[in-house]
Amino acid sequence: MQAQSQSQGQSKAPGADVPVLSLQNIHKAFGGIIALERVDLDIHAGEVVALVGDNGAGKSTLVKIIAGVQPATQGRILIDGAEVAMTDPSDSQALGIQVVYQDLALADAQPVYMNMFLGKELVTGPLRRLDRKRMITETESLVKELDVRIPSARATIRDLSGGQRQGIAIARATHWATKLVLMDEPTAALGVAETAKVEKIIAGLKARNLPILIVSHSLDQVFRLSDRICVLRRGRQIGVRDTRSTDKNEIVSMITGLST
Incomplete structure (x- = not known):
């Protein structure tokens, strides 16, 4: 059942061939602690993919791997179909990847x-x-x-x-950024009006064909902005869903473990 969940929603976006970013069998361990296990995800040009899950699900770890802050223990990262090495943030930045952190920096x-x-x-x-x-x-x-x-x-x-x-x-x-923008809770500390403004900016980036991976705890925001939703739970990828083909109840069930 889990294998089926992981593949659902992974079809290529209309008009897109090679993903801008492809994560293949990403695994991350800190000593004996497994933070991520078998994550597979493609992101295409002009696509907003939301990364959701409870605290400790592995969302920030995955963002840090893509950003080059923490190298994956195993797995492959491909940019435009070519495998790349991410050993530090300068590697990802040189490839055109930029991160917007919650604390803004x-x-x-x-x-x-x-x-x-x-x-x-x-x-x-x-x-x-x-x-x-x-x-x-x-x-x-x-x-x-x-x-x-x-x-x-x-x-x-x-x-x-x-x-x-x-x-x-x-x-x-x-x-x-020329390839990808990563956003880790970009509106967590903002009010309603300011959140709406930032979401408008994100929609503008999508219109410019720039792919975005966004981490958010707000399912309302996820459903407003995203094309697909990737759910993590306790370091494992539970599934990827097309936003238009799912609903909040299903995503909540996947996050909490009531559905696999």
Whole structure:
């Protein structure tokens, strides 16, 4: 029954051939503790896949494996059909993968444009001075494109609302991501209005054909945003479902163990 559950919903998205990301038989152990066991998942261009499960299900571990923070104990990761090695975050970033963490990882004392280019600052001239004008221009263009409403690219991060900060974190990720964006509880600390704004940004990324893997505890959000839902329980992949072909009752049953 479990094998059938794992394969359901794994069909290729319309018009997509090779998945942008393919996880094959991913296994992760910390000593004698098995954190993940036999996870298989494909993500195609323009697709939003939700990763759900209770605390300790292995969601964050899987995100960290894709991001290169924690290498898998065994299994294969393929990008556009080619196997890749993820030994540290620089590997995933070089492949065009970016992560939006719940804590945002923003520099509160710095302006928006410096956060957008944090660690990748643009320079100009023989003295390699910061090209602030170009960074400001590119930041303003991107936040306008994503409809992230902020006072100015020069505004200091600590002066922005939670929703605006999350919008900046997502904008930064999408600025550098060419293959995939990973989002770990991107709206967990936001109110209703700010959550709606961030979800609108996510929908805009999908329209740009950028694939997204999103971790969320909110099934309402999962059903609003995702094309498919991958359920983990105690480190095992219980199944993958097409969002339009399932309902909350089935997903809750899979999460809790009332259905396998």
